[in-house]
Amino acid sequence: MYPIPEPISQPLRVVIHAGVTALREGVFSSMGEIEEIHFTGNNLRELENGSMDGTRSLSHLQLSSNNISYIPDGFFHQNVRLTRLELNDNSLTEIRPAMFCGLISLLNLYIERNKMEHLPEDVFSMMPRLQFLYLGSNRLRTVAPGTFNGLGFLHLLSLERNELRSLKNGSFVGLESVKTLILQDNGMESFEPGTFGDLVSVESLCLKGNGLSELPEGDAFGDMTKLKYIYFDEFRQCSLALHVRQCEPKGDGISSVEHLLDSIVLRICVWVMGLLACAGNILVLVGRYVVKEPNRVHSFYIKNLSLSDLLMGVYLFIIAFYDASFRGTYIRHETSWRRSWQCSFCGFLSTLSSEASVLTLTTITLDRYCSIVHPLTLKERTFRAAAGVMATIWTFAALLALLPVVGLAYYGDNFYGSNGMCLPLHIHDPYAKAWEHSAVIFIGLNLIAFMFIAYAYIRMIIAIQESRMSLRSTQEKQDRILVKRFAFIVGTDFLCWMPVIVIKVVALSGVGIDRTLYAWLAVFVLPVNSALNPILYTLATKIFKQQVVKMVFNMSRWPVSQPRTGTDSNPSNSYVMLYRGRFQTAQMSTRTASLWSHRTRRLSLDQRGAYGIAPNVPPPCTCPPTCEI
The missing domain is CATH 1.20.1070.10 (Rhodopsin 7-helix transmembrane proteins)
Structure with a gap:
């Protein structure tokens, strides 16, 4: 007989889609064993301190797609086991260090698509074990030097789709372990020399969607000795990181990193x-x-x-x-x-x-x-x-x-x-x-x-x-x-x-x-x-x-038939026409010849020669078929 497998234990999860607008103190006090709470797509606006009391076992909290604009200090102080916190698609305008008090086990933090404009110094210092930080699609204009102090275990930092027009030296102090940095679509125009000097472990850097019109001289990424992949908008910016193994894009359709004409x-x-x-x-x-x-x-x-x-x-x-x-x-x-x-x-x-x-x-x-x-x-x-x-x-x-x-x-x-x-x-x-x-x-x-x-x-x-x-x-x-x-x-x-x-x-x-x-x-x-x-x-x-x-072939010596003069027994006039290297005789009515003679009378001898018209020879049609065409 085969042994009967034991049932796999599923985490205790609470999913709420009921248009909730506020979390009051003690709302989860009787749920001490709960591990996941999903409040996605509600209309949360107010969060009171004490709302998370009794949720010490919580490992995943989902508060995305609400209308949260403010989180009181110490709101998460009991969530010492929380490893994943999602605050995407809210209306947060600021974050403070005290907001994250108690999140000593947090590994993943998502605060994308909010309305933050500034990151203060040491704002993430309460989360020493944080490994993945997503701050994309906000309105960030400035990053204070020392913002990321204390994040010694961070592997990935995403700051894409913000408004970081420039970066100052010291912006990334404390990120010794970061492997991936995403700065895409910020419209960045410049950065100070040494800005990326603290990112000694970064292997992948994305700078697409930035103008970078004012760049420091020399190898701007020379201190990033472990950098393997770097992404720009134009291949010519690869000159800033010549030591990097793979730089994208490799060309612009005409030129490439190696050749002026790539193909x-x-x-x-x-x-x-x-x-x-x-x-x-x-x-x-x-x-x-x-x-x-x-x-x-x-x-x-x-x-x-x-x-x-x-x-x-x-x-x-x-x-x-x-x-x-x-x-x-x-x-x-x-x-x-x-x-x-x-x-x-x-x-x-x-x-x-x-x-x-x-x-x-x-x-x-x-x-x-x-x-x-x-x-x-x-x-x-x-x-x-x-x-x-x-x-x-x-x-x-x-x-x-x-x-x-x-x-x-x-x-x-x-x-x-x-x-x-x-x-x-x-x-x-x-x-x-x-x-x-x-x-x-x-x-x-x-x-x-x-x-x-x-x-x-x-x-x-x-x-x-x-x-x-x-x-x-x-x-x-x-x-x-x-x-x-x-x-x-x-x-x-x-x-x-x-x-x-x-x-x-x-x-x-x-x-x-x-x-x-x-x-x-x-x-x-x-x-x-x-x-x-x-x-x-x-x-x-x-x-x-x-x-x-x-x-x-000295064609000037060839005999050329001259047009007949005088009265012809035939009522039509003859003319000589050069066609495909041979002389051929064509016929034209007297009326047509008279009309052409009248129309070409005003043309100069020089023009007549251009159109193949002899001075006394009527042409083959009523408009001059120029030999230059």
Whole structure:
């Protein structure tokens, strides 16, 4: 036979949920064997001395979720065996040492979500065996030096979600045995040197939810030799505790404790994008200086666009160089790098490049729009006027980029240095100092530019579609190619600008943005336009390829059929059109030719050359299909 197990003894417990408002003297005098009392969720307001008489065996007292605002001195004097006291969710505004008289065996004390603003000196000295102390979610503003005297056995101290804006030296005297200290969500801005020097046994320290803008120099936690885990809001604050084995967070999506560019993919992308941006734009600049251009004004705009995009490539190479220089030890250089003139210069370059490119693209689009949609109202463009426009654009872009580094108090000391890549996107801290400047650039200016570019190209597509009624299928095919190119230009601008605009708006609305997304915006999305513009506006255009082929293979020596003059027996006129490197002959009605002759009479010879229009040869449609598109 198996032995019958003895019944497990359960502690004597009293649970009261009856809307009790007061505890009077002697209420528990006949309950000498009771071990637990639960008064949770009542409406207790008054506690009288003597209420706990006769409860010497009590080990757990639960008085949470009431409305207690005052506990008289000596209220617990008979509870010498009490090990757990819960006073959460009440209205206590103060605690005094005499309140806890008699609690010599207390191990756990919970006074969270009350209304205390100050902790006086030696307030917990009556509880020498206390091991866990929870004081979170009060209104604590100050902790007096010596507050925790006598708590030599305390293992955990929680002061989270209070209003401790600063801590003074001596605040943690007497806590030689504490293993875990929680100071999360206090909005703490500073602490005096040596504040944590008494916490020689702490293994885990949580400082998340604190600004910590004013920090002491050097290793602020150097005396905490047993510290294994420390938690901040930003990985850069790990520089305060370089000896700690594990510091969180490990990165901000771009950088980490070890590397300026944490991801291997980011490191590869920054070199690739920098190479594409520099190589493509240098090729455009050299090519447009070597190859004779029929339209100086349009070519001048493209050269300025390439120059602005080239600056983005230079910026990426600088970031890549410093990433390689700091490899493996970035946290030791992180603060000095973000505050350096090199970082400010990188921020200046990226902003100058981005805004000069956006404004130049807008100018090129406006020039095309007027030429195609309103050719009769188009005045002759002069190189001098184009130079004035570009000088204005560069001046305005340089002013936007330079203002944050001239020392204005509005921008603070670290506008560009908010992250390791020195970009002023301010997505993770959208309302940082001078956030309006960042919003104007990345939301206002870029959004207006994109909306105009999208409208202009759509309107040009409509104009081209309306003008091909009298055209043959060969020209229709050309128009389809042209429409596809327009759509590709608008699409790439959308993919490059709209993600930044949308994410910036979402961040300003208070929605948290994934940290890794910032890195992809910085390394891939923003620079990709600088790499694509040389292809879209030069390398893939028909006139550029024709000029290169002509120069390489000496096409100027090829015989070219001249347009016939005089009266033709055929009632329609002939014209010669260069299409995909071959000469093809297309037909056009006399009426269409006359209309085009009237509409293009006001165009200068320079403009005619830009659109592939010979002086006496009618074009293939009633709007000029520019060869630069």
